[in-house]
Amino acid sequence: MPVIFVLPLLLLSAQTGSAQSFDIIRVADGVYAAIGKPGVFSNGAFIVNKDEVVVVDTHLRPSWARDLIAEIRKVTDKPVRYVVDTHWHPDHIQGNQAYVSAFGPMVEYLAQHNTRDDILGKAIPSVQEQLTKDVPEAIQRLEKALAEGKDSRGNPLTAETRAQSESQLASLKSYLEELKQIQITLPTLTFDRSLILHKPDRAIHIYYFGKGHTRGDVVVYLPKEKIIATGDLLTNGIPFMRDAYPSQWISVLESMHKLDWSQAIPGHGGVQQGKGQLEKLIAYMKDMVAAVKDAIAKGMTLDDAKKSIDLSKHAGDFGPNFPQSNVAAIERTWAELSGKIPD
Ligand SMILES: [Zn+2]
Known part of the structure; x- marks a missing residue:
């Protein structure tokens, strides 16, 4: 792929x-x-x-x-x-x-x-793709914007956006140099x-509960300290959906919830005290997957489903990126439930 x-x-x-x-x-x-x-x-x-x-x-x-x-x-x-x-x-x-x-x-x-299979099949090829295409192209876009004094939408750069672009450009250039040295x-x-x-x-327990954010996510659980490190199965927002299996992810989250812990180290965002954010994610994922199932059962198109599914009651639980993340979640769930994701 x-x-x-x-x-x-x-x-x-x-x-x-x-x-x-x-x-x-x-x-x-x-x-x-x-x-x-x-x-x-x-x-x-x-x-x-x-x-x-x-x-x-x-x-x-x-x-x-x-x-x-x-x-x-x-x-x-x-x-x-x-x-x-x-x-x-x-x-x-x-x-x-x-x-x-x-x-x-x-x-x-x-x-x-x-x-391991996905590091071989996806992560290693992605280093080459970043090195030869994605990062050089992003550098070119930024250099063009800085030379022309306009962003990609044609808006003039302000002092602030120019400084941001210059900082991004420096970062991309140093990342490109690092990519050349990466041996996964x-x-x-x-x-x-x-x-x-x-x-x-x-004891340090490492558990795989099934497909979720990817098809290989594990959590690291410390029963004595009641701590869990979750990778991206749990973050401070709606986790990234591109490689996810949303309908199967729910039972993974429920298995995480059954473990006895009081602090979570998520894949992104700050340390979480208690299971509140996990419970919010479970509630959202259940509603989202049920809504997509319902839309498919009614014979809707994906576009109609995206317009009609209203999950805004969850928006306050997931930060400012909720609208985009929610659409990505609906699209990925649609693909999963329509059998368009290989097992
Ligand atoms: Zn991830």
Whole structure:
């Protein structure tokens, strides 16, 4: 399948790397959330065990993964021994190589089987696509806009939009240089439903509950600390839908809800206290999937369904991008329920 990566979203938010890419939040003794600062965007986590460190997700850029390694070293001199890839998306795995570079070949990369297959089949080709097409084209567009003093809609650049464009351009250029060096490191240890690391100080449970945000998302669950790291199954908005299986995602969310936890480290956005945001997402997804099912049963077209389905009562739960995310969710659910997504 063609690889169309979500560059606009990631690049708009990508700024030139600061020395400190993350807010490091200690969520429990030995458990840290790495919340991406504006521009870094995606989160990670690290867990300091008696003998080694476990890292969850590695961000878009190896340089950001190296920034996180520097943060880990401020907390402990123990080596990173395990990296969990929650799913295949580039903003969660492109930094993988930084860990084997820093800590050597003993690092194990853990993922669900489908995630390894999708890193091979989608993430690796997407590096080439970004390198040869998406990023150079985005650079050209910005250079043209700056040269002409107008944005893509023909509006004159203001001092503010010019400064933003210049900052984006610098970021894209440094990203292009990093892309040339990326060698995607694959998961070395894959599993189907679950994998548990039994450590002297805690157990670390990694669960696959079925298809959701992608066909290979896992959560990392710490029963002793009552913490869950969710990847993009849960974010602070409606998660990205392009590779999702929305109707199946609901039962994944319900399985997450059944676990006993009080704090969530989501794939994007701040640490969540309690299950409130998960419950909002479950309520929205149930209503959305039911509405799409109903529209299909009534013989509507997708265009008619998009006009008639009204989920605005959920808008306040998901931030300013709700309208676009909601349409993307309806479209993806329509495709899933019409059998247009391969299993
Ligand atoms: Zn994702």
